[in-house]
Structures are given as C-alpha cells and as structure tokens.
Amino acid sequence: MQSVQPAQPLARVEGAGVAWRSLGLLFGLAAVIVVGLLSLRIGSIDISTRDAWDALFNYNSDIYNQTVVRTLRLPRTVIALAVGAALAIAGTTMQGVTRNPLADPSILGVSSGATFAVVTVTYYLHLSAPSQYVWFAFAGALAASLLVFAIGSTGNDGASPIKLALAGVVLSAFLGSWTSALLLLDENTLDTVRFWLAGSVVGRDLSTFWTLSPFLIGGSVVLLFLGHQLNVLDLGEDSARALGMQTGRIRLICSVLVVIVVGSAVSIAGPIAFVGLATPHIVRSIIGPDYRWVLPYSALAGALLLTVADISGRVLLRPAEIQVGIMTALVGAPFLIYLARRTVMERG
Amino acid sequence: MDGFNLSQPVTPVPRARHRVIRTRYFSARFNGRVLLMAGLTLMLLTVVAVWAMTLGSYHIAFLDVVKAAIGDGSPDQELIVRNLRLPRVVSAMFIGASLAMSGAIFQGLVRNALVSPDIIGIETGAALAAVFWIVTSQVQALLPFAAFVGAIVTATLIYVLSWKGGISPSRLILVGIGVGATLNAAITLMIVRFPIEIVRPAVVWQMGSLYGSTWSDVRMLAIGFAILTPVAIVLTWPLRTMQLGDDVTRGLGMPLERTRLGLIVVGCGLCAIATALAGPIGFVALMVPHMARMIAGPLSGSVMAFSAVLGACFLLVADIIAQHFLPVALPTGVVTAAVGAPYFLLLLYRYNTRI
Numbered sequence: 001m002q003s004v005q006p007a008q009p010l011a012r013v014e015g016a017g018v019a020w021r022s023l024g025l026l027f028g029l030a031a032v033i034v035v036g037l038l039s040l041r042i043g044s045i046d047i048s049t050r051d052a053w054d055a056l057f058n059y060n061s062d063i064y065n066q067t068v069v070r071t072l073r074l075p076r077t078v079i080a081l082a083v084g085a086a087l088a089i090a091g092t093t094m095q096g097v098t099r100n101p102l103a104d105p106s107i108l109g110v111s112s113g114a115t116f117a118v119v120t121v122t123y124y125l126h127l128s129a130p131s132q133y134v135w136f137a138f139a140g141a142l143a144a145s146l147l148v149f150a151i152g153s154t155g156n157d158g159a160s161p162i163k164l165a166l167a168g169v170v171l172s173a174f175l176g177s178w179t180s181a182l183l184l185l186d187e188n189t190l191d192t193v194r195f196w197l198a199g200s201v202v203g204r205d206l207s208t209f210w211t212l213s214p215f216l217i218g219g220s221v222v223l224l225f226l227g228h229q230l231n232v233l234d235l236g237e238d239s240a241r242a243l244g245m246q247t248g249r250i251r252l253i254c255s256v257l258v259v260i261v262v263g264s265a266v267s268i269a270g271p272i273a274f275v276g277l278a279t280p281h282i283v284r285s286i287i288g289p290d291y292r293w294v295l296p297y298s299a300l301a302g303a304l305l306l307t308v309a310d311i312s313g314r315v316l317l318r319p320a321e322i323q324v325g326i327m328t329a330l331v332g333a334p335f336l337i338y339l340a341r342r343t344v345m346e347r348g
Numbered sequence: 349m350d351g352f353n354l355s356q357p358v359t360p361v362p363r364a365r366h367r368v369i370r371t372r373y374f375s376a377r378f379n380g381r382v383l384l385m386a387g388l389t390l391m392l393l394t395v396v397a398v399w400a401m402t403l404g405s406y407h408i409a410f411l412d413v414v415k416a417a418i419g420d421g422s423p424d425q426e427l428i429v430r431n432l433r434l435p436r437v438v439s440a441m442f443i444g445a446s447l448a449m450s451g452a453i454f455q456g457l458v459r460n461a462l463v464s465p466d467i468i469g470i471e472t473g474a475a476l477a478a479v480f481w482i483v484t485s486q487v488q489a490l491l492p493f494a495a496f497v498g499a500i501v502t503a504t505l506i507y508v509l510s511w512k513g514g515i516s517p518s519r520l521i522l523v524g525i526g527v528g529a530t531l532n533a534a535i536t537l538m539i540v541r542f543p544i545e546i547v548r549p550a551v552v553w554q555m556g557s558l559y560g561s562t563w564s565d566v567r568m569l570a571i572g573f574a575i576l577t578p579v580a581i582v583l584t585w586p587l588r589t590m591q592l593g594d595d596v597t598r599g600l601g602m603p604l605e606r607t608r609l610g611l612i613v614v615g616c617g618l619c620a621i622a623t624a625l626a627g628p629i630g631f632v633a634l635m636v637p638h639m640a641r642m643i644a645g646p647l648s649g650s651v652m653a654f655s656a657v658l659g660a661c662f663l664l665v666a667d668i669i670a671q672h673f674l675p676v677a678l679p680t681g682v683v684t685a686a687v688g689a690p691y692f693l694l695l696l697y698r699y700n701t702r703i
Contacts, residue, residue, distance in 0.1 A: 151693055166462050167693070169525060173466070173630050174689030180555050181682045190551060191544045198540045273529060323540060329533030333526045337509055340522035 021293050028300035032081065035307045039077040040069050042311050044319040047073075076201040079209050080310045080324065081303040083201065083265045084275055086220045088302020089295060090258045090265070091276020092283075093223050096230035096291055097254045101339060103164065104277030110262045111271030112172035112179075113144020115197060119179045123189045134212055134267040141263035144171060149255060199270040199325015201310055212264040219261035224299065226254060227292035234291065272325045274332020275302055281339065382650035385643070389657045393441065396664055401433040403672045431563075439561040439625060440667045440680075441660035442569040444632060446622040448659025449580050449652060451633030452640070453615035456587040456647055457608065458517035462695060464634035465619040468524025471628035472531045473502025474620060475554050478627070479535050482550040483542045492568060492624040499620035502527060507612060514594070515608055556629035556681025558667050565625045572621035577656070580614050584649045587611060591647070629663070629681045631688020636662050638695065 040052040047065045054060065055069035094103040117140025118133050127133050148171050152164035183190040195203075229250050232240045240247050262276070283297045306324065309331070313322040367378045401413045408416065408425055415421040416429035451464045465471060477498025481491050506527050510520040535554070539547050586607045590597050597604050619633065639662075640655035641647060663680070670683040 166467070166521075169467055170689055170692045174685050177555065177630060177682050177685035180551060181678055184552055184555060184679070185676065187544060187548060190548065194539055194544075194547070198536045273533075320541070322537060326533045326537045326540070329529055329536075333530035333533065336526035336529065337523050340519050340526060341509070341512055 021287060024287070025296060025300070028297065028304075032300055032303050032307075035304055035311070036077055036081060039080065039307050039311050040073045043073060043314050044321075075204060075206045075209065076310065077307065078206065079201045079204055079268060080307045082209070082213070082216060083269045083272065084306025085299040085303040086216050086261050086265045087272065087275040087306070088279035088298040089220045089223050090261045091302075092280040092291070092295055092298045093226065093230065093254050093258050094276065095280050096233060097251050097258075098164070099234065099236075100164070101281070104274065109148040109168045109171040109175070110141045110145040110259070111199075111266055111273065112175040113147075114138070114141040114263065114266040115271060116140055116144070116175040116179050118196060119182050119189060119193050122193050123182045123186055126188075128192050134208055137267035138212070138215075138263050141266050142259055144175065145259045145262070147171060149259075195323070196270045198323035199272040199328070200323040201269050201306075202321070202323075204268060209268055212268055215260050215264040216268070219257045219264070220299070223254070223257050223261065224295050226250075226257075227290070227295045229254075230291035230295075234289070270323075270325055272306070273329045274335065275306055275328055277339075278332050278335045279305060281335075376649075379645075379648060379650040382644045382648070382654050386650070386654040386657050389654070389661060393657060393661045393664065396661065396668075397437045397441065400437050400664060400668050401429055403668065404428075404433065435563050435566050436558055436561040436667070437664065438566050439569055440558050440664045442566070442573050443558070443622040443626050443629065444636070444659040444661070444663025445656035446569070446573060446576075446618040446659075447629065447632040447663070448636035448640070448655045449577065450615045450618035450622070451635075451659075452637035452647065452652055452655045453580060453583075453587065453611050453618070454633070455637050456584075456591065457611055457615070458520055459591060460517060460521070461638050461641075462634075462692070463521055464631070465615060466628060466630045466633055467528075468521055469506060469526075469528030469531065470499050470503050470524075470616055470619050471623050471630070472528045472535075473505075474499040474623040475628050476502075476531045476535050478553050478624075479538055479550040482553060483538050483546050485546070492565070495624035495627075496620045499623055500616060502531065503612065503616035503620075507609075514605060552679070553627045555679035556623075556627040556684075557670075557679035558626050559679070561625070569621060569625060572617065576614055576617050576621075579610075580618065581649045581652050583607070583611050583614060584647065584652045588647055627679075627681065629684055631684045631692065632659055632663055632666075635688050635691050 037049060037052060040055070041047050041049060045065070045068065047069060051063065051065040052069050052073075054063075055066040055074070059070060060066055061070075091104055095101060097103075114137040117136045120140075121127055121133050121136045148164065148168045151171075152167040183193065229245070232243055232245050233247060233250065235243070237247060265272070279298050279302045280294060283294050283301050287293050287297055306328070309327040310324040313324050313327045316322055367380050369376050369378070398410060398413050398417075401417070402408050402410055406428055408429065412421055412425055413429055416425040417434060419426065419430075421429070447465075454463055454465050454468070455461050474495040475498070478491055478495040481494040486494070506520065506524050507515070509527065510516070510523045512519070539550065542550075586597075586602055589600060589602060590604070590607070592600075594604060622629070636659040637655050640651055640658050643658075644651045644654050663684070666683045666687065667680045670678050670680045674683075
C-alpha cells in the first residue's frame with residue numbers, strides 16, 4: 001500500500017502545469033499554421049505548398065495559382081481562423097458567465113436576429129453584397145441576443161439552461177417565420193440570401209473583414225484576459241461576492257463583449273452554429289477547468305475546428321462545396337445531444 | 349421543472365361537478381362544465397367557419413353559404429363553396445385540433461407548459477422529408493406521406509436518443525433541439541444545393557400554409573383524426589396521473605415507460621398528420637393547450653376535448669386573417685408565429701416571476 005503523500009505545494013504544481021500548458025499552446029499554434037496552409041492548398045484546384053507560400057510572401061500576380069490563393073483562399077482562410085477563434089472564445093465566456101454547459105451564442109438567437117436583419121434590408125434596399133449588409137446584420141444580432149438574454153433571465157432564479165434555450169428557440173422561430181415570409185414574396189432576395197443563410201466564409205473580401213475586425217478581434221482579445229474573473233464566477237454567486245467581486249458588473253461586461261464578438265462574426269460569416277458550444281467542452285476535457293487556460297486553448301481549437309470544417313466542406317463533394325455553417329451544424333448538433341445525454345439537469 | 353406543474357390550476361377553479369358513467373366494462377367521468385364550454389365553442393366554430401366561407405373575391409351571403417354547403421344553392425356558388433372553400437375550412441379545423449391535442453400531450457409528458465412538438469424537432473423532421481421530396485421532384489401526391497414518415501422517423505430518433513434507462517423530460521427537450529438543429533442543417537444544405545426554381549416551392553412549403561387544400565387532404569386528415577383522437581382522450585387519464593411525478597406514478601402501479609411511449613406515439617401521430625398536409629405551422633400546439641387549461645382548469649379528458657375545439661377555432665381564425673385581412677395573402681404559419689411568439693414570451697415571463 002502506498003503511504004499518503006503530503007499535498008504538494010500549490011506553486012510547484014502550477015509551475016509544472018504552466019510549462020506543459022504553454023508548450024501545448026505553442027503546439028496548437030503550430031497546428032493552426034499547418035491547417036491554415038492546408039486551407040490555402042486544398043480546394044477545387046490543388047495548389048502546391050510552394051505556390052501558397054509564395055502567394056503570401058513573394059506574390060507574383062502573373063501566376064494563376066498565386067492569384068487564386070491571394071484573392072480567394074487567403075480571405076476565406078483568414079476569416080475562418082478569426083471567426084472560429086472568436087466564436088470559441090465567446091462560447092467559452094458564455095458558458096462561464098451563465099455557469100451553463102449548454103450556453104452557445106447560436107442558441108441565443110444571435111444568428112436569427114442577424115438573418116432577419118439581412119433579409120429585411122436585402123428585400124427593401126436590394127443590397128446584394130456581404131460588404132453592404134454587415135452593419136445591418138450586426139445590429140440585428142445585437143438586438144435579438146439582448147432580447148433573448150433579457151427574457152430568459154427574468155425572475156429570481158436567473159438564466160436557467162432550459163429557459164434560455166427555449167427563449168432562443170422561440171425567438172428564432174418567430175424571426176424565422178417572418179424571414180421566410182419576406183423570402184416568399186421575392187425570389188431575388190431568396191436567391192441572394194440563401195447562401196449567406198447557410199453560413200459561409202466564401203466570397204467575402206478582406207476589406208469586409210477589416211471593417212468589423214475591431215469588434216471581432218478587439219472583443220475577443222479583451223475576453224481572453226477575463227479568464228481569472230470567470231474562474232471566480234465559477235465558484236458560484238455567493239462565493240464570488242464574498243471574494244469581493246462585483247458579479248453583476250462582470251457578467252454585464254462579459255455578456256456585452258460576447259454579443260459584440262458573436263454579432264460581428266455572424267455578420268461576416270453568416271450563422272455558424274455549434275463551434276462556440278462544442279469547443280469549450282473539448283478543451284476542458286483536455287486541460288481542465290481553469291478558464292485562464294481554457295480561453296486561449298479554445299481560441300486555437302475554434303480556429304482549427306472551423307478551418308477544418310471549411311476544408312472538409314470543400315473536399316466532400318468536390319468540385320461543389322458544402323457551406324461551413326452546414327458542416328458545423330451537422331457535426332455540432334449531435335454533440336449537443338451527447339451533452340444532453342451526459343449531463344444530469346435537475347434544474348429546469 | 350416544479351414550477352411548471354400542470355396539475356396546478358392557473359386560476360382557482362370552482363369544484364367541478366362531474367358526471368360519471370359506469371358500465372360493466374368501464375367507467376368514465378366527465379366534467380360537465382368543460383364539456384358545455386366545448387359545445388359552445390363548437391357552435392361558435394361553426395358560425396366562424398360559415399363566415400369564413402362568405403369571404404373572398406367572390407362574396408357569398410351567409411345564408412347562401414349554408415344553402416350551397418348542403419347542396420341547395422346556385423351551381424356556381426355550390427362549386428365555390430363545396431370545392432374550394434369548404435375543404436380549406438375543414439382542414440384548418442382538423443389541423444388546428446390535431447396540433448392542439450398533440451401540444452397538450454407533450455406539455456403533459458414533459459410537465460412543462462413551454463414545450464410543443466414544433467419546438468422539439470418533430471415538425472422539422474416532416475419538413476426535411478418534404479423538402480427532399482420537393483427538390484428531388486418526386487410524385488407530388490405522395491408528399492404528405494413522405495412528410496408523415498419524416499415526422500415519425502424523427503420522433504423515434506428523438507425518443508431513442510433521449511432514452512437512458514427512462515425518459516427525462518429536460519433531456520427530451522434538449523435532444524429534440526439538437527435533432528432539430530441537425531435536420532435544419534440538412535434542409536439548408538438542400539436549399540443551397542438545388543436551383544432556385546426548385547427551391548422556392550420547398551421554402552414555401554416550410555412556412556406552413558393551408559392554400560390549395562382538397563377533399564382528399566380532408567379525407568386523410570379525418571381518418572388519422574378519427575383513429576388518434578379517441579386514444580388521445582383515453583390516454584389523458586394516465587397522463588393526468590403522470591403529473592404527480594415519475595416516482596408517484598410508478599408507485600401507483602402504472603407501467604410508466606409503456607404509457608409514456610403510447611402517449612408519444614399518439615402525440616407524434618397527431619402532429620405528423622397535421623404537418624404532412626399543411627407544412628410546419630408553429631405555435632398552435634404551444635399556445636392552445638395552455639389557453640385551454642387557463643380557461644377550463646387542469647388537464648383532463650374533457651379539457652383535452654376542449655383544447656381540440658379551441659385549436660380548431662384558433663387555426664381557422666388565423667387562416668382567415670392570413671387569407672383575407674392582410675395586404676398580401678401570407679401563409680397561415682406566419683400569422684400563428686406572429687401571435688404565438690409574443691404569447692410564449694409572455695408565458696415565459698410569467699412563469700419566471702412566479703417561481
């Protein structure tokens with residue numbers, strides 16, 4: 001029989017953990033770079049790594065393959081990486097703030113709000129390019145998610161998983177039926193918008209991305225540094241208060257940041273579901289519950305996940321493509337079912 | 349979940365006077381007051397139905413509609429009323445009633461007044477099958493069957509995936525939402541992959557509309573309705589017991605999972621026949637049972653019947669509004685969503701503040 005070891009000093013455990021976890025982060029970063037390069041290479045035409053590399057650092061617009069990389073594949077790769085990371089960070093924060101393993105920005109009506117706004121302005125103002133309606137999508141996403149959050153968290157017991165999910169589903173159904181009514185009235189709108197609706201990173205130029213990147217990247221970076229606060233919130237409302245945290249204020253700041261980040265992500269890429277839900281769970285199962293590590297790991301994992309989903313969408317039905325939003329939903333929704341089966345939810 | 353217990357009346361109900369029928373083989377208890385209300389609503393429904401048939405680009409007077417319906421009017425009025433307007437009105441009533449009962453069953457099953465078959469993905473299953481049927485240009489006449497099969501398969505899938513040594517209500521909801529999301533992704537995939545002319549009718553179908561109902565639709569609805577309704581009303585008795593909680597139900601000696609399975613089959617069947625013919629019409633199944641309980645007291649066989657009549661009324665009125673009182677004729681599903689979603693939010697808000 002082993003004798004009981006005295007507990008090791010906490011600092012030393014952390015020290016060892018920090019080294020390993022930092023190494024893991026570096027490893028993740030390398031994986032992201034590899035996947036990013038793959039995303040430049042793979043598609044309806046194959047492009048050599050050399051061409052992809054040259055297109056980035058030694059661009060020659062006379063070579064067709066390099067032009068393809070520069071104008072088509074680079075924007076979608078950058079957007080997939082950034083949106084994936086942002087959605088994962090937002091999802092992690094959401095789960096931390098609500099202490100709800102099922103919280104996901106897409107369940108909270110963000111996407112349906114953005115969709116409704118995009119369809120409405122496309123119908124009335126006859127817009128056709130993503131760069132024209134990003135701001136409307138952004139506004140719609142903000143309004144809808146705030147509404148769901150407000151409705152779902154009224155009452156003494158706050159935002160319970162079921163209430164938030166139901167409020168989100170119902171608001172989505174409501175907005176969805178009006179969206180389809182508009183689509184019904186005008187075939188042109190339907191034709192313009194249906195590709196946006198599927199959630200895709202194709203056909204967005206980088207300038208669209210840069211206009212929203214202050215919100216997307218800025219918000220994500222701020223959230224990355226709120227891991228400590230999430231750790232304290234995770235102890236529970238009472239303990240967090242007793243430790244001197246102004247829980248209400250932190251929750252508000254985090255929620256507003258999440259909505260801004262997700263709103264801009266949806267505006268750029270359309271409704272992409274389940275990256276925010278699944279990533280934190282995968283990450284937590286690898287490195288444990290400490291949000292200071294979960295957040296950066298989630299960012300890398302989310303970027304990986306979305307880019308891989310995008311690549312596999314290109315490969316599966318070659319030369320046709322499956323939109324990345326469809327890919328993530330097809331993979332992510334079964335994950336939700338798995339979670340629902342695993343988690344015991346007594347509180348309804 | 350406790351706060352949503354349906355056995356609690358929303359408003360205090362005066363002690364109901366029950367009529368009891370006893371025979372050698374069975375006994376049944378009726379709530380006379382509720383049945384009277386159902387009867388009155390049924391009369392109101394008839395009047396609204398006749399009124400609905402007077403409306404349209406060819407106006408027909410109230411009495412002429414009645415005459416035409418019983419085969420005593422002028423030939424063109426008979427044609428319009430009997431071939432065009434009557435089928436639509438009758439299918440609106442059947443569909444409304446089916447959806448309302450289906451909703452009442454599911455709300456009872458999961459002991460949560462905020463749930464309905466359209467939220468937990470069953471209608472999405474029907475929609476997926478129908479969209480597939482439309483975009484691959486299969487035989488149009490078999491579309492309802494495809495939708496029906498889609499709904500049943502989805503319901504089975506949800507049931508199997510929620511099973512873990514028993515069915516937990518909240519797990520059923522979440523699994524349903526997850527299955528719904530997967531199926532929605534598949535629908536989106538088809539909508540993106542096929543040309544716009546083919547996609548449009550599929551999108552239209554997804555809205556839920558009673559446009560172009562025919563007598564053969566009504567016949568199918570009537571058959572399904574006639575089979576499922578008696579079962580639903582009989583199964584309301586064990587459903588009522590199940591409101592006391594799983595443990596109590598088991599303790600009373602009821603075969604819990606078997607009864608639950610029976611109820612799910614009936615609830616899905618009702619939802620499936622309605623969705624198969626009209627497309628996914630949202631919120632009827634959510635709102636109407638709740639309104640019925642609010643007016644008539646806690647769930648019972650009589651209240652189930654009242655829900656059905658109320659559902660028929662509700663969908664008929666929604667269809668009249670969608671067809672005649674909007675600047676453009678919209679699918680019925682848009683009107684029910686416009687009314688239903690705010691009602692749901694109100695419900696959510698009230699439950700929240702009461703807990």
